[in-house]
Amino acid sequence: MNKKMMILSTLLTFSLLAGCGNANENAPANENNHTSGHGAxxxxxxxxxxxxxxxxxxxxxxxxxxxxxxxxxxxxxxxxxxxxxxxxxxxxxxxxxxxxxxxxxxxxxxxxxxxxxxxxxxxxxxxxxxxxxxxxxxxxxxxxxxxxxxxxxxxxxxxxxxxxxxxxxxxEGKEGEHAAVTPDSKLVKEVNDKEIELALTSTKAKEDVTLTFDIRDAKTKQGINNLEPYLGAVGHVVILSEDAGQYLHVHPLDEKATGPKAQFATSFPKSGTYKIWGQFQHRGEVITVPFVVEVK
Missing domain, CATH: 2.60.40.1930 (Macroglobulin (MG2) domain)
Known part of the structure; x- marks a missing residue:
């Protein structure tokens, strides 16, 4: 092999080794490593x-x-x-x-x-x-x-x-009467001298939806702006499908909010009837308010 051929062969070898090194750097270190997180x-x-x-x-x-x-x-x-x-x-x-x-x-x-x-x-x-x-x-x-x-x-x-x-x-014991889980015609409820109104940006399955609870004094209709933290947040929301097969536990967008509005973001996994429980605290008393909605 002449001198030119030896130099060309050496350069080609270094080039191949460098290419293998770059491929290894881009490969995952461990295929079994998985990551996860959670949000609202x-x-x-x-x-x-x-x-x-x-x-x-x-x-x-x-x-x-x-x-x-x-x-x-x-x-x-x-x-x-x-x-x-x-x-x-x-x-x-x-x-x-x-x-x-x-x-x-x-x-x-x-x-x-x-x-x-x-x-x-x-x-x-x-x-x-x-x-x-x-x-x-x-x-x-x-x-x-x-x-x-x-x-x-x-x-x-x-x-x-x-x-x-x-x-x-x-x-064990006598069962209560079975009541149908029926969507509410109006999303306004009165609980413990509070009037709570719920608004949803969407009632379609698999779409992002914001739930806004507006909490007012039932008599004066004035917004309550001194809600207290309940479990470290302005409120908590639990949502279940009619058959209790789909479960959502939703945390507020602004945990430090004090009212009168409390907002939560989620999405309904599939169409059907869902019951929503919002929980808030005011003057040491926990308020639990239920709503039923139809998701299409």
Whole structure:
């Protein structure tokens, strides 16, 4: 090989090595690394789901939901619950292998939010069990009637994102009358001497929607501008589909707002009838106001 050919061969070798180095720099360091986050709301479909509607920043479709690796077991301490009797509820959070989860982040002032509704959504409770260690939370609650109740455990494990796990439970006793979940003809309600009006920018599925609650004194019609923080924010909103299969827990756009308006952003995952509960605090009293809307 003459001198010119040797020089050309050497240059070609260096060029190929440099190209391989650049390709390695652009490749992902670990294909199993997944990231997630949460924003103004999170939703749940079926028995187990991670927040999806709140991930406005977006993440790859290949992401493994945190809830795929977590389980929630709901039980009554005595083995059963009877209507109108105080009963201890136990919520056990475990990993997929059955080992208890012990590291939770404080999420709106609590480690776990427990939402309870009955079969026709006429009963609603938003309570906060105490953490006992070994993945176990407990709280006492009295159910107003017998029948089926769905429990939603809403929490955030350390290093994970907001997760909601749920289960239907049976309560012994005479069931209340089954009422249809019927859309309200007018989105104005009076609760505890407050008049609350709800406005939605859209009632179409899969569209961004802003919910605006206007809170006034029922007698004077004057706006209330001294709302107090409830769980660290001006208010909280829980939304359920008629069959309780779709769950949304929505946080306000401006957590430090004091009224009379409180705004929340979310999107309805599919068409159907939804019940909305807005929760606010004024002069030490928590106000819970329900609305029912039809989403097309």
């Amino acid at each position: 709301s999170h939703d749940q479909a079926g028995n187990q789901a991670e927040n999806q509607a709140d991930n406005h920043g977006g993440h790859g479709a290949e992401q493994i939901p945190v809830s795929d690796n977590l389980k929630a077991s709901f039980a009554f301490a005595s083995g059963s619950a009877k209507a109108n009797e105080e009963t201890e509820i136990t919520v056990q959070i475990t990993n997929k292998d059955g080992s208890p989860v012990n590291d939770f982040e404080v999420n709106h002032e609590k480690l776990l939010h427990l939402i309870i509704v009955n079969h026709d959504l006429s009963y609603f409770a938003h309570i906060h069990p105490d953490f006992k260690g070994d993945g176990k939370f407990t709280i006492n609650n009295a159910f107003p009637a017998g029948g089926k109740y769905k429990m939603f455990a809403d929490f955030k494990p350390v290093g994970g994102s907001t997760t909601t796990l749920s289960e239907w439970m049976d309560v």
